[in-house]
Amino acid sequence: MPEIKTLELSRKANTLLLSGLAVSATIVGEFSGWNAGLNQGGIGGMLIATLLVAVMFGCLAISLAELSTSMPFAGGAYTYARAAFGKKIAVIVGISQMLEYIFALATILVAIGMQFRVIFEDSFLSSLGEPVIWAIALLFFAILNASDTKLFFRSALILAISSLIVLIIFWFGAIPKFEMSQFLSIKAMAGDSEWLPNGLIGIAWALPFTVWFFLSIEVITLASEESITPSKNIPKALMLAFIILLISALGVLILNSGVAPGASAIGSIDAPLLNGLESVLDGAISVKVITALVLVGALAGFHSTVYAASRIVFSLARAGYLPIRLSYKCGSKGTPKLAIYFVSILVYVLVLVTEYLAEHISVVSLLLNMSVLAAMISYIISFLSYVVLRVRYPLMERPYKSPLGITGAITGLIIVSIAAIFMFTNGDFRFGLIIMTCIYLLFLFLFLVVGKNLIDKNAPEEIFSNNLKAKVLMGKDSHD
């Protein structure tokens, strides 16, 4: 029987490539998803919520920069939860991350299929069924991900830059056509202002939707084992990506709401940037080309989210939380091929189920909501992990230290908790929350019954956590 060994990821990503990965994974949120918040908070509520969420993600970026340089392993938030809270919470966070990316992939794939059919509606390609288009897209990006680490990062950077160019084209077209009447077109309730049509509570209702602008920025931490020098590359890449996304978020929010059809209409449509571009280009370019431009954002998000999902699956498998074979070496390119193909198959099955159930319930929006919920849970536990590790292990080696320290982490925790509370109380999210809770309980049950004894003590995060505990027992690092 040939010797099978766990894969060692290859270190090829520098700061620019890592930033490209984060922007590529996140930029799809600037293209759509955020706009439903306009109906909740109005333009003022969205602006305030966006700034609050920006502070939250800024705090998340610097807190994760500290954690990921201390624990430069592929698991990201799951690794930090393992060190701070132990295996049971680590399971919850690991599963949250996996679901966040897999559900997001399913929704983006459905969107890609729809846009693809619009672009090629007159050609023979339109005769292909959506399941075939999904399979082609999945296969293409799975092969691109599995082929070579450097090729993956470079293609993610190219897609990120292309998406930014699309946004910049839109901004330049939108600035001369900006109208205050369109910007403030959402009708105010009696006694409220046109900036806050639903009053102050509208800010809180808008908060969950603004998370879209930055959702998945944390994907950089999953590349810790593939960055050339994690202690230098990751903090810089997180900061660079955050600044780019902040500018993009404000640009999109203000300009997409300020041109026809206006904030009121934008709040109720599926593809705000598509409508914005149509309005700005005013018939100069065909709808197919505009759809192709918008498709760039979806492709960027899909490409990087396949990466994120495969890395968290690889990390969980390596530690024994998922079948360990998914982390085995396969080929010579240093990419977790088995995890990538596993994720692709899972996503394909999910979209087929989505298609089957589409007549009964809106599965796509359900998956979208569950993806955001999973992300929120992973963010909350990441902030808590940061605080616990700072308090319990003050002498832990930290090549990069967050300048805001515990204050920054708690600030982020407060904002993300408020967003999560308003998300949980929203009727649209409630069904997703119930399903998520069932999934967590199922995995926790499986872990306690079957998986607990399968954990590999030689996984890097296990070694790190056990060393931390040993140091405390020896009195070398403890708060007391």
Place this chain on the structure above:
Amino acid sequence: MINGVPNSLVSILQLAALLIFFAMAVAAFIDIFISKRNGLLYFSAQLTLLFFVLSISRGWIYTLAFHFIFDSIEIYGQTMTTLSIASAAYFVDRLVGAFLGRSGLQGKNEAVPGILVHLVRGLIYLAALLVILQFVFGQSVTALATLSGAAALILGMSAQSTLGEMFAGLAISISHPFKVGDWVQVGSLEEGQVVDQTWRHVVIRTRNYSVININNSVIAGNPIRNFSSPTKEVRVSEKIYFDQSISPNSIQLFLGDAIRGSNVVLDNPPPKILFRGAKDEKCEYEISYFIDDYGNMPSKSDKLWKIVMETIIRNNLGTVARHQ
């Protein structure tokens, strides 16, 4: 403005800033209890920003939330601005404290004299008070300065000696003839280590661990010999007498080798045994060496002389006499 709900870009941005600083202030407050370290610094910074935004947002936020508490918008504005300036003063105070404390800890062994810390802190709060009086309550600082001048005259007459000590202390702090931790000798007084400097006096601990409080004016009026400046390494020289019958070369050779190999004195600059001439049938030699800290002088000297005596006995160099 409808019921005080923000209805312009400026007021929306003010509300955003308010919520952000409020969240950060709450976080910093929690941090004080969790980390017990520098939490107050962050907290005061966030409070300053929070009160500042509350102050500049008075146009809409008073109607929205504070008209139940304050009788008029003017009183609300004055209160928030005063709180903002007071928080800023506290923040600067903590910042100065953290900076001075850190420089002492990282130290070059250079703790900052208490007098300077108190003076800087006093000036911070005085400046804050003047700003509040001038810009918030519209009181003329010029009138206040005149009033305080008269008060200072009365105070100066009645507390002449105390003020004299204070200004002498200030002059010492600025001219910096010594720092806390240095070994000094003031005039003909006993030598000792500087422990602290206060408004009135410098505290020196002598070798027998008694404390001398020397008034700042005495320090300012006497020569100060600092054994720890410019560097802590200090040269010690001691005299020793041998019979004329012993060859100077033998003495220099034996004693030089013994002292150099003793690990008691510094290797660089190297110790020296100098022949100073003969008197009353005795030859005078000077042993000159460097030690790392003047505070260690008695123990180093003790160890050195034991080595010297053992060398003399072992090499049969005759009887000796010592003079330091």
